[in-house]
Amino acid sequence: MAATLHDVARLAGVSIKTVSNVINDYPHIRPATREKVEAAIAELGYTPNLTARNLRSGRTGAIALAVPDLSLAYFAELAAEVIAAAEAAGVVVLVEQTGGDRDREFELLRSPRLKLTDGLIFSPLGMGQEDAAALDVPYPMVLLGERIFDGPTDHVTMRNVEAARAATEYLIRSGRRRIAVVGAHEGELIGSAALRLQGYRAALEAAGIPYDDQIVGYTTLWHRANGAETMREILARGVEFDAVFGLNDTLALGAMRVLQVAGRRVPDDVAVVGFDGLDEAEYSIPSLTTVDPGRDWIAKTAVATLLERIGGAAEAPPRTLLAEFRVLERESAPASM
Amino acid sequence: MAATLHDVARLAGVSIKTVSNVINDYPHIRPATREKVEAAIAELGYTPNLTARNLRSGRTGAIALAVPDLSLAYFAELAAEVIAAAEAAGVVVLVEQTGGDRDREFELLRSPRLKLTDGLIFSPLGMGQEDAAALDVPYPMVLLGERIFDGPTDHVTMRNVEAARAATEYLIRSGRRRIAVVGAHEGELIGSAALRLQGYRAALEAAGIPYDDQIVGYTTLWHRANGAETMREILARGVEFDAVFGLNDTLALGAMRVLQVAGRRVPDDVAVVGFDGLDEAEYSIPSLTTVDPGRDWIAKTAVATLLERIGGAAEAPPRTLLAEFRVLERESAPASM
DNA sequence: TTGAAAGCGCTAACAC
DNA sequence: GTGTTAGCGCTTTCAA
Numbered sequence A, B: 001m002a003a004t005l006h007d008v009a010r011l012a013g014v015s016i017k018t019v020s021n022v023i024n025d026y027p028h029i030r031p032a033t034r035e036k037v038e039a040a041i042a043e044l045g046y047t048p049n050l051t052a053r054n055l056r057s058g059r060t061g062a063i064a065l066a067v068p069d070l071s072l073a074y075f076a077e078l079a080a081e082v083i084a085a086a087e088a089a090g091v092v093v094l095v096e097q098t099g100g101d102r103d104r105e106f107e108l109l110r111s112p113r114l115k116l117t118d119g120l121i122f123s124p125l126g127m128g129q130e131d132a133a134a135l136d137v138p139y140p141m142v143l144l145g146e147r148i149f150d151g152p153t154d155h156v157t158m159r160n161v162e163a164a165r166a167a168t169e170y171l172i173r174s175g176r177r178r179i180a181v182v183g184a185h186e187g188e189l190i191g192s193a194a195l196r197l198q199g200y201r202a203a204l205e206a207a208g209i210p211y212d213d214q215i216v217g218y219t220t221l222w223h224r225a226n227g228a229e230t231m232r233e234i235l236a237r238g239v240e241f242d243a244v245f246g247l248n249d250t251l252a253l254g255a256m257r258v259l260q261v262a263g264r265r266v267p268d269d270v271a272v273v274g275f276d277g278l279d280e281a282e283y284s285i286p287s288l289t290t291v292d293p294g295r296d297w298i299a300k301t302a303v304a305t306l307l308e309r310i311g312g313a314a315e316a317p318p319r320t321l322l323a324e325f326r327v328l329e330r331e332s333a334p335a336s337m
Numbered sequence C: 001t002t003g004a005a006a007g008c009g010c011t012a013a014c015a016c
Numbered sequence D: 001g002t003g004t005t006a007g008c009g010c011t012t013t014c015a016a
Helices: A005-012 A016-023 A031-044 A050-057 A073-088 A102-109 A112-116 A129-135 A160-173 A192-207 A224-236 A249-261 A295-310 B005-012 B016-023 B031-044 B050-057 B073-088 B102-109 B112-116 B129-135 B160-173 B192-207 B224-236 B249-261 B295-310
Strands: A062-067 A092-097 A120-122 A141-144 A154-158 A179-184 A216-218 A243-246 A271-273 A290-292 A320-323 A326-328 B062-067 B092-097 B120-122 B141-144 B154-158 B179-184 B216-218 B243-246 B271-273 B290-292 B320-323 B326-328
Touching (some): A005 A016, A005 A031, A016 A031, A062 A073, A062 A295, A073 A092, A073 B073, A092 B073, A102 A120, A112 B050, A141 A295, A154 A295, A160 A179, A160 A192, A160 A271, A160 A326, A179 A192, A179 A249, A216 A224, A224 A249, A249 A271, A295 A320, B016 B031, B062 B112, B062 B295, B073 B092, B073 B295, B102 B120, B120 B295, B141 B295, B160 B192, B160 B243, B179 B192, B179 B249, B216 B224, B243 B249, B295 B320
Parallel strands (some): A062 A120, A120 A141, A179 A243, A243 A271, B062 B120, B120 B141, B154 B320
Antiparallel strands (some): A092 B092, A290 A326, B290 B326
């Protein structure tokens, strides 16, 4: 059984209040007393029971991070950055995976397990705009992603439309006109896929290039295999294209592989651009031109914002914070042909 | 302020014990009473305060997972599997990143933050065999990895030597004789790099192939960029080789890229084999032949073993549990030339 | 500068 | 079947 304050107090011959004072760096303690207490702490190997402290203080020193799946590279890198930012602030992170499933996301929001934490950073995938009201939870929360806007909580996200438009314009500037898309979601009006597709269309329109559904590939999931499969479908249609915009890097990498297997040279025959700025996109062959949507900033800002709310800024109206993006030029799509 | 047992009891006109009984599915409650209580719970939106329950029970319902860095794909996939296995058992996971730094690993082991959890799944990278004694901690722990053996705790790990030997033998059987290595650690006797190199040498020896330090590339870190850089160094030496064994997939992928940029055809000129069975190894160009060391089994077994210890099997002597591996044949190294 | 005692919300004897 | 009550280990008034 671990030592308690009482054990330390008894050994040091003082009251538990005195021990508590020493532990919490209360300033007015006689040096001799402090030494006695510290000796007792060392002898017993005492460490404070955080659960008890939490019960008393109402705080746990932990936050929760809920993402669809850590095996998706984007969320793994996001989680790595969130945990690092939290650690710098002296807070630990409990990671939950929802699988991107709407029901599980709902369940998570009301889960008593969240009581173990002071707040939540939530990146939904299954829930949508119609579920915004469910975000009105009785604990501090920061929303990530682009499934829900103007909800009742702080929202840290990226400029999807503008960034996708910039990526498409980059391809157009480099001389491409027939730009295929991999990863669109059928009938979706909001969410990463829809917003990025919207940016794509805006860029086409501004350049006077007609939108052609024949070179748009749909897939619900954004794993590598889906990018590959969707690319095969587009190739099977037999339509011409000279570029591919993968709505994320994973899709783009899967698509690029299929292109090369099919004998299309990248970037000579087909330029490829991704979206996410993943580490691995830098080491594919060819390396992948992509858009860094500001993930690192998003992670840091989400943690800082959540901690502010936990710290008492609960009354301020909800804010939306937008990251800056930038196009990372690499080999799969050089700036000029 | 959230509702408490007292609030519910008052509203339902019963004692807190009755409410507690309802919540904990105590069998002998009159249906009418149960209904009253449930109505009150619903009306107040009551959820139990887990911190208080934990203080009482001495359990938290959370476990900690400490890995070097989630942005390393292997650990991201491991974490995803650990969290999934824990969730299936009704337990949440607090993820810590040590950066593979020995001091931070030591610090973590004594961190009071662990008091928030019932036990730890620990994958050290900086600590080594000489630190085994530090693993004798006053809480349940399961060790992962291959930095420390025969320590005082349960250990779930892979057959590094045998798996690396199998990968090398696979290359030899396919007709390769000059097999370069990417990722060796200078002077290391234990750890993933040393054990896998040992398996490599055993395979060479069994086949009567001399070991040649000229085609062994050293790098401490195992990021993609390190694989690329190390491959460049080997190429710069101007020595012949017809295969590369990357001591993990990330290194192998980085190396493969450099080979291709240098004009070596994979697998025609050089066959490449990795180690880890990462998802992304299936979608490189060419797809990467690799060894699946049984990561999924490791994750599930680590969680199950830790929960057993937490559940009271504290006295049983420490066990070492070894995963089964298998070579996954893909394009970068076909079984026959 | 230090001590005594209340109580955070819950569970589990033990009574009735 | 249901109520009373004593803590889990800590922080924090309030006194001394």
